[in-house]
Amino acid sequence: MADVCYSNFREWFPELVKVIDQAAFFAIDLEFLGLPSSARDDLVPTLFDESEQRYKKIVGSVRRYPPCQLGIAAFMERDDGASYEVESFAIPLFKRLPHKQVFSYSLSAVSFLANNNFDFNKFIVEGVTYSNARQTREMKAEILSGGIDYDIFEDGLEHRLQILKINFQRAAQNAIRLSHNTFHRSPSARSSTCGLQLPHPILIELVRSGEFIDTDTVDQTMHPPWDRPLSPLEKAVIEYVFTNDHRHLEFSVSHDGSLLYVAELPVLTLLHYSEEEWVAEKLDKLLLEVSGVSEIVRLMLARKVPIVGHNSFLDLVYLYECFVDDLPDSYDDWKAATRKEMPTVFDTKIIACLLKAQLSENGVTDHSLKTLGAFFESASCGQILPFSYPAISEGPCSQFVFGVGEHFHNAAFDARVTGSIFIKMLYLYAYTKSSGHGDFSRLWQLRKLIFACRNDFANRVPIPLIDYLHCYLPGADPHGHRPAPLRVRKRRRWPWMGMLNGRSERTVDAVVDWIVGRQKFTEHDMVPLRGELKREMGAFRVDVARSEEEEGVALVATNTPKTFARVARYLAAHTSIRPIDEKNCESVSWEELLMSSEELKRRRRVQRRRRKTTGDHNSICREEETEGEDRMGTIALLTAGITSSLFIVGTVIYWSKS
Template sequence: MLKRLSRELYRFLRQSNNYLSRRKKEKIKMDVTKRNFDEGLLNQIREEVDSCSFVSFDCEFSGIHAESNVCSLDSLSERYEKTIRPSITQFIVFQFGLSIFSPGSISGTLKNRSYNFHVWQGSSVPSMDVRFLCQSSSIDFLAGQNFDFNKLFKEGISYIRLSDASRLKQNLIEKQNTKLDYPSSIAIPEQQEDFLKDIHQRIQKYISDDKEEEAPLELPSCNGFQRKLIYQTVRETFGQEVYLETNKKRLLLVNKLRSREKNQQLELEEFDKILGFSKIVRIISESKKPLVGHNMMLDLCFTINQFVAPLPETYEEFKTLAHKMFPEVYDTKVMANIGPVKEHVLNSTLEDLVAKLKESPFKIPKLESKDDAYAESGLYHEAGFDAYITGLCFLGMKDYLIRQMSSSEDKSKIVLPYSNKIAVMRINDVPYLNLDGDDIFPDRSHVFYVTFPSLWKTTDLNSLFSSFGNVQISWLSDTSAYVSLYQKNLAGSVMDSLNCSSVYSLTPYDKHKNGNVPSSITPLLEKSDIFNTSNLSSPTNNTKKRAVSPNGTPDASLKRSKSKPEAPSTLNIFPESSTWD
């Protein structure tokens, strides 16, 4: 009996602790839905952003990868135009996390407030009935993180693109200006007189009621011709006492016309509600404050495409638009993989990075935060929490870089070399793209485009190039691949030695691409004192048989591996990336 009571007591205490733990996490969630997304909250966020030091963000999506072949030797324009843009335009953001870091009450300190927005357009704008794809692996992943889909669909905040908003608002104003300009009168058929008499009696009774805020009067269902007659006769009989509109059921509604100006204002206010979450993006953009993300290429592209404007077709147009909207961005993955921080960081996923930055020789400055418990909640893959952790990582790495400087150096400019550099995944020799300047065009004179019989495997290509040492093979199809020499000085003899067969063909990379002239690393990073070239890694010979699909591993669909262990980096396989140590 005593043992039984002990077991029951233990079970009760364990359940109580689990319940309290869940309540604690629920309490610290800063969820924003259409229920609490009001003008007061909007003004609060605007004031916080205007006075902040920087903001960090993160997104959760309905999917990530559209079908496409990703090659480690893509150019940046190829990667954007054939892979990134097609994916972004098919999926949507479900959740947007925003973390605002502002000066604290004590000089040199910071405080933080974080927000977790659920965004869902729903049917608030019938003409913008959104269609999108869901990727099953992404949905399974979110469900595994206890993502609340019911809250998203029932309480998500509406939005429209800022580029569409100006057009729709102008259409609304034009509609208001022509609302009372009715077409010329038509004769009323005798068989419609009783119908119209009944309509007028209903309207007269509605007008006679003195309730100023009374709900609209819904008229009986009618055909198009009767609708036209109603518009005509109501104008003639009631003048500007009422105005008509159509609801979603295509029924006519009669509204008391308090004043034309007041109704115009109400319509504009209703439009402002539909603009919804996009106002947050506009606040961030107009503030020109530094925007921080982790492995943020997809987050940035999704944000622009969903809330700003359709992603441009070309890579250069994308860079122009992104830099115009967000003129100063920082990617904590770039900061972790390049420069002094890199020698201490083995894995730059978000969860591993923040854990490393809590250890020596790093330290994350303490915040005067109203949300201290958020840091201990472990709510990874909730957008608001990931945004918060991203901001902590930025502060931790910035603190470390400052401590490496001499006392005479300008500490305010320590992170400028990383400004507008965004991490690029799975391109061997281009570790980032540069939003506000020239990109890296590495020397690929040691790379050859090879075509061959479909039966060939990796071992056949290794054998073909065996006299030139170790190579890296990037498969393009069953009959073509790029082969990269590690010993670049031998590249000049490849064509003379191997280009003599009818079974396969060889073409130098630049000739195959008709491409760009190789150039060096971007000047600001190249000149920065915080970089060195002492830790080049050596490549290994890949002798494995290629995967059935060139699209990546089964883990590729997970959210940019922000908290999933990642494979060893290949950024330094080739000598042209030596500046990236």
């Protein structure tokens, strides 16, 4: 794994470009300072979220919690797929630019990172900056306008630049005076028209180094503006600012950042560049420093090779916002934009779900990266297929290899594991799909493997805790099979209500609701109900919300049939809440409850689809109103007799027991 950071980023840049040009695919991973579940209440994901709602919550979280590390694993195919070479890069991310940006972090995320040996000091000191296309465009426009305050790059930079300008003027004047005293030199026609002319190159000290410097060319009486090594960004700012002010001169900061070299532009340079082009090149160099890691990501995406992740929905959203451009307002627009930048995306969790049967037979029921990584590195993995997987070795840039299971949640290691299991999963899926009849006498090329499998899982990314199978980047997300929310209402607390069975209670409720209205749920009611269900259900996921369509109804959402059955039975026996259902939850099996839930869910989906395709809201409403009028008419005819009878019977029973 290569450790790329702020101080060595420019040194690694050529090697990164070389690796990117050779890669057959990239595996990526990001670590963050917070997750949506840690955000404020309106950004916390729930089981009620539709795709659009979830996307907007993710966008809010991404803009609140920045990424802190990017892991890139570039896999290069060797010998037509017989082996692979991988280069892994760990890049700490710390946005140093600009506009007084404020970000947050969550305690749970920071604690998690600390427990996994994340170096926060390195994150701040050595984190590499980044900016997306919109931010870079705005920065360029601000620089060209001439009104930029360079303190946005580094505190005190504007003041240091002013000192350096004074030092440069003094050094230039000293050089000119010494030249005139020594011999008379007529200025060239060009230098006369450009203003300041130098008889010979000069050096200006930027950092007091304490080493011997030729005092004939360096004015040691001037105070150097810096007392530390210059950052690459500061070097680029100096070269651009001075080149823009003195376009006939060449300004270059030494590699160690201690000296500024100044001379008239060489004739050969003038043959290839105009002064405007020379300034533009310096500006491009400055903007390259502003972009930082974003330039690497853009080069990756320009290759249009597959991007591989694990449970990567959040990674893809971060990747777009931080390194590509501002996130679109709508979910569908984001999918279209992501498809344009990343035509082929694979997610190893999606593939693991398709291989669930084969993995379960070998004891793998958890599809986390750590579990899958451990399995595909184990000896039992090699027993699934009658042939060996291709060898995967580290490239020359990778300085060391992590021990198995020791450094998960280091983004580079996670990316490396993700790419490795991706290759092995492709073989397992292709072999399974061919029912063992495919020609695997020799290992396949990657493009052949992908061609055989891509229609089944390409461009599909899991979205946790949502009623869709996955995010499908090319089109509409396929609906999931989760139970519909359980509709519940308050029980009436009349003394004799507890003596009625479920059918009688519903009848009384219907009559009383028609007369006085249904008891309402308030947000004050939701808090204890939500807390109670989460305590009782333990690890089972449950969410509660008030219904926006039905007054006096609360919705209890679950994510699995098992949880649905558990919640339905619990609420059927509850003292203050009961499910609204055609049958009594206590007297039917959970399978029947689930089927009625699925039927209700199906009917509502058909109605929504009909509204969307035909726009005929009125016909549907008329059908519902007709059904409602028939029911209410029947109830109205029986109201007087039923109400009086039940009241008398209830009162007699109550006083007889008293």
